Amino acid sequence: MLTTSAIARHTSSLATYVRKKMLDMKHRNKKNVCIIYGLEPSKVADLKTSPTITFNLKREDGTWFGYREVEKLASLSGIHLRTGCFCNPGACAKYLGLSHSDLVSNFEAGHVCWDDNDVIKGKPTGAVRISFGYISTYQDAEEFLKFLQSCFVSKPIASSNGHALSMNTLNLVDNQSQQVVPDVRLKSIIIYPVKSCQGFSVQSWPLAAGGLKYDREWLLQGSGGEILTQKKVPELASIRTLINLELGKLFVESPKRKDKLQISLLENLIHLTAEVDVYGQRYEVESYDEKVNTWFSEAIGRHCTFMRCSSSKNSFCTSTGKNGRLCRDTRSKLNFVNEGQLLLISEESVSDLNSRLSSSNGNGKQHVLVDAMRFRPNIVISGSTPYREDNWKRLHIGDAYFTSMGGCNRCQMINLHQNAGQVIKSKEPLATLASYRREKGKILFGVLLNYEDGLNGQEETVAERWLQVGQEVHASTE
Incomplete structure (x- = not known):
């Protein structure tokens, strides 16, 4: 009983x-x-x-x-x-x-x-x-x-001669043998205007103090003051965004709304609100009228407020990355990003991951292979070797220079993918990454970058430079 x-x-x-x-x-x-x-x-x-x-x-x-x-x-x-x-x-x-x-x-x-x-x-x-x-x-x-x-x-781990070996779970390229790699090129540029919503690809795009111009400059705040992300609201993955620089407008679409939202990039907003905190980074934000808030609330099925970043305030650094590099930005202007300004993903690293996903398929269940977009990158490169980007300290693309902030710590968000308009959850690819890309509490994939000309955070002092698909990527480990 x-x-x-x-x-x-x-x-x-x-x-x-x-x-x-x-x-x-x-x-x-x-x-x-x-x-x-x-x-x-x-x-x-x-x-x-x-x-x-x-x-x-x-x-x-x-x-x-x-x-x-x-x-x-x-x-x-x-x-x-x-x-x-x-x-x-x-x-x-x-x-x-x-x-x-x-x-x-x-x-x-x-x-x-x-x-x-x-x-x-x-x-x-x-x-x-x-x-x-x-x-x-x-x-x-x-x-x-x-x-x-x-x-x-x-x-x-016993070797063939019986001696015990230690396990190194993170497959890093030997820093001593790392050389500047020729013929690495910029394959894709992706902008995500609204945090956790879909991004859009472009052939060229300007840089600003916060990285790529307008990248993650907007976000949605819940009724309780919490910042809405795909971790809590998977429906955000179905919202599509696009910026037309010539028209000066942000366009937003949702399968739950028949009308397309148009927001002027130069529009005067309602007022300056109280500061908000996004994972330890403090921001001053500007809000929109109730019509815009209603549109987003209906699109995701819960009440929310649409906000635009006005300015960010520097936060303290909580840890250091490999080779003493900062793993959390402390100097440059940040839009609504968690750590670095931009995320770089290598096509060759994605290919290596897919080969592991395929080889681990021993139970007859077919794994869905992933592409670079699953990781929400800003920059996709091709022509390198798998994980060579792990040890890059500095790189320049065209006449723009970037500093590596170290590896990007991945979470369950990369296990979300869309199929026929539905957001599907699975255990992959994070489970496979965890088997060989763990280092000191992090599952690393991709590299976080900061735009060097934006390190002082003063928008007006940054000369506008553009990234262009096809540009050579020159990387250095020193």
């Missing part, structure tokens, strides 16, 4: 079993993998054990796996976890050992809910929680434990 006490016994039994197995997990150097928070198991009777386990994971070198990395990989395995501070910052600070100054420092560094700043200055900013319910089974528990073992526990 399904009673409350029977459910409590069942869920407590599952949690006790998993907790003990987690505490027994060791890296190859015998260091613990799992740090579990709360009362010590010895002080709690098994039948009174909570059906939830709150924990963090450590690497063999003692550094932390971020909770966002754990959540991201778990979702690819069909495991649903809760992460962050669980709307309880007091308990979060207590168990994570975060002082008041740590909390203030994290906030000043741009850490907010829903962002990827899961480890700051070597300390986790949140944790992971797994919960068991009455329909949970021991098979579910075993699947979760197998997930931890396969993704987070280091194991030696």
Whole structure:
């Protein structure tokens, strides 16, 4: 009979079993993998054990796996976890050992809910929680434990001569052997005027202080003040955009609206609103009238406000990338982008990914191959070799120069694709990328760039330069 006490016994039994197995997990150097928070198991009777386990994971070198990395990989395995501070910052600070100054420092560094700043200055900013319910089974528990073992526990790899080798999950080109590559060319230029909506391709386009002119200059804000993205609102992927520079207009279309929205690029807007925060970056925005807001609200099926970036304010840098390069922009003007101004994708890297997607298809299920557009790039190049762009530090296209900010950390958005007007979710290509492109909590694909002439953020001081499809791309590792 399904009673409350029977459910409590069942869920407590599952949690006790998993907790003990987690505490027994060791890296190859015998260091613990799992740090579990709360009362010590010895002080709690098994039948009174909570059906939830709150924990963090450590690497063999003692550094932390971020909770966002754990959540991201778990979702690819069909495991649903809760992460962050669980709307309880007091308990979060207590168990994570975060002082008041740590909390203030994290906030000043741009850490907010829903962002990827899961480890700051070597300390986790949140944790992971797994919960068991009455329909949970021991098979579910075993699947979760197998997930931890396969993704987070280091194991030696025996070579043919019997010696143990370490595993390097990120396939990077050797920096010492990297040379300037001839005959790499600009294949495509893509502009995304509205954050998380469809972009459009052009043959040529001007640059501005924020990167490509008008790129991600608009966004949609929800009724609760949250910034709407495809992560939360997949319907945004069906909204098409186009800018006609000669007419000076932004055109927006949606399958849910018969009329096409036309917005003047030079139009005087309603008023200057309060600042908004987009993943730690502060912006001043201008809003539109209710007619425009109604159009977008009907297009995505929820109330929203359409806003345009007026200016951005510099944020603090939270970490550094490979070779000491910044992995979050701190100097240049940013429109509504998460990190760097532009994203570069290599066709050869996409081809390598597709070959891995094809070769991993051993269960008879056909994988949908991806193209460069799946990754929402601004610049697509061709003529290089796979992942050579990983080690580029600087490049110039025509007379425009760019600085590499390091690799782009991918999320579940790249698993969304459109089929016959429907937004389809899958586990690929992120699952395959996670198998060979993980580095310190990130799944990297593509390179973030900043336009060097825009580093001072002063629009009026930037001489207008244009990118043109077919231009040579000259890259340097020095």
